[in-house]
Amino acid sequence: MKPNLQLKNGLYLLSVATVVASVVTPTKAECKGTRPSCLTLGGNDYVSCSAHEGCTASGISEACEGTPRACDTFKTSSLCSYSQGCKWDGPVDIDEVDYGGDPV
DSSP: OOOOEEEETTEEEEOHHHHHHHHHOOOOOEEEEOOOOHHHHHTTOHHHHHTSTTEEEETTTTEEEEOOOOGGGOOSHHHHHTSTTEEEESOOOGGGOOOSSOOO
């Protein structure tokens, strides 16, 4: 957005609309990457496999099968960052910052 500058009494004034638009315009953020296969994520372990959305253990060997949830479906930096193969591209929402310790 091009600023609207006005010269008045030797001072440049910036319109309030320009400042507000600059402050509230969000920066695009998204989760990018490629998830490994379900077999890579969960192996032959029912519990490990079930921990990944889209993957299920089947058969006697409990081989992990299916299609894991795609990176671009994660809409928060924390969900994205904890998903193997995914990386958050953009600013982190302050409400998501982990300062350590137990949740309040």
